[in-house]
Amino acid sequence: MSQVLYRKYRPQTFDEVEGQEHVVQTLKGAVGSGRIGHAYLFAGPRGTGKTTMARLLAKALNCAKDGQLICNKCSNCSSVNENRFMDLIEIDAASNRGIDEIRNIKDSAQVASSHGGYKIFIIDEVHMLTPQAFNALLKVLEEPPSHVVFILATTEPHKVIDTILSRVQRFDFRKLTDSQIASKINRVAKKENIVIDSNSVSQIVWASEGSLRDAENALAKLVVFTEGKITSDLSSQILGIVPSQTNKEFLEFLFKKDTKSAIKLVGDIYESGLDLENFVSQFLLYLRRQLLESFNVPPGEGFEPAFLASAIRAFIKTKTELKTSPLPQLPIELAVWEITQAGNKSV
Known part of the structure; x- marks a missing residue:
């Protein structure tokens, strides 16, 4: 079902792409003017549209209808949409990372496209290539055939060697708002x-x-x-998400220095099977939102910014400690104790 929804609503034109306007405008301008690069690097977090954009560029470069970037009606556009376009080759470098795979790409690149347009190679997770494979790819990029366009995609551009980076046009994809x-x-x-x-x-x-x-x-x-x-x-x-009401109750317990109720709530969350690391991450986001809102609240109303800042520091520390604690709930219980007992001279 997840695959069906994601693929069903995958953008079919540049204008349908969400959140990457800076990339869309540049690529549309390049295709429209005929200034096509021989190699592109699409870098950014997972799920931000890198592979989708690569497929759209492949359609735009091979659309047979004059005057349109992507018509989605010609045989080339239809073939790309139906995953049967012979001149669009997609490689997952996570599982095809060796020099032999790159040599196969090099051999295929020497053969003209079947329809007289561009042959497109999309290499996903390109940072996973072996050093030998990177060097082989570099040789292809140094003297690329005129009918070939390489689109490299990665979530970790810092792992792509400099000599590759210097031969590609790089586009950075942003997380969506x-x-x-x-x-x-x-x-x-x-x-x-x-x-x-x-x-x-x-x-x-x-x-x-x-x-x-x-x-x-x-x-x-x-x-x-x-x-x-x-x-x-x-x-x-x-x-596995803690309801917003739970975050609100937890913060109120901390603010009122109600140690017992706060620790009981942590136990309830743990017993319910929810992931405590997720809970802390969500609570930190909730604390941040409360902190930002507190700057616009008159003094004496709502939560004090100093209290919220102290709680944020405590739970940032807690998030780190959760990774090594033998008891998952213990770092959170310690944070509760520190926050609720702050200022208590008997502690």
Whole structure:
């Protein structure tokens, strides 16, 4: 289901791409003017549209209809959409990372495209190539055939060797904003006749961490478990997200120095099976939002900025300690104790 949703709503034109306007405008200008580079590097976090953009560029370079970047009607565009375009070769460098694979690419690049246009090679996760494979790829990029375009995609551009970087046009993809992801999720839900409340959308956005693909996969997962009617209680349970009301209660316990209630709440979260690292990450985001809001609140109202800043520092430390603690809840309980007992001279 997740794959179906993600692929079903994959952008089919440049204008449908979310959140990468700087890349879209540059590529549209290059294709429209005929100033085509022989090699591109698409770098950025997972799920931000690197492979999608590469496929769109492949369509734009081979669209047979004059006057349009991508018509989605000609045989070339249709073939790309249906994954049967012979001159679009996609390689996953995570599993095809050796020199033999790059030599095969080199041999294939010497052969003219089957339809007289561009032959496109998309190498995903290019940073996974072996040193020998990188050197072989470099030789291809040094003297590329005129009918070939290489599109390299990576989540870790710092692992791509400098000699490769110097021979490509680099485009950096950004994580999508919360509003961009929420907008896409709402549009997909409407088209699929999925009933979803705003809190569930917010939870999907949080879980996606700026990745549109992860957000669409999360939506599909929820649809399977909820049969098309998604509520915040169900989504928080399925996605492993602590409800916002729980964050609010926890912060109030800390502020009131109610150690017992705060530690009990930590135990309840742990017993419910929710991941405590996720809880701390979510609580830190909640604390940050409260801190930013506190700057606009008159003194004496709401939470004091100094208290919130102290809590943020404590839970940043807690997040690190969780990775090595033999008892998952212990670092959080210690943070609770430190925050609620602050200023108590008897401690």
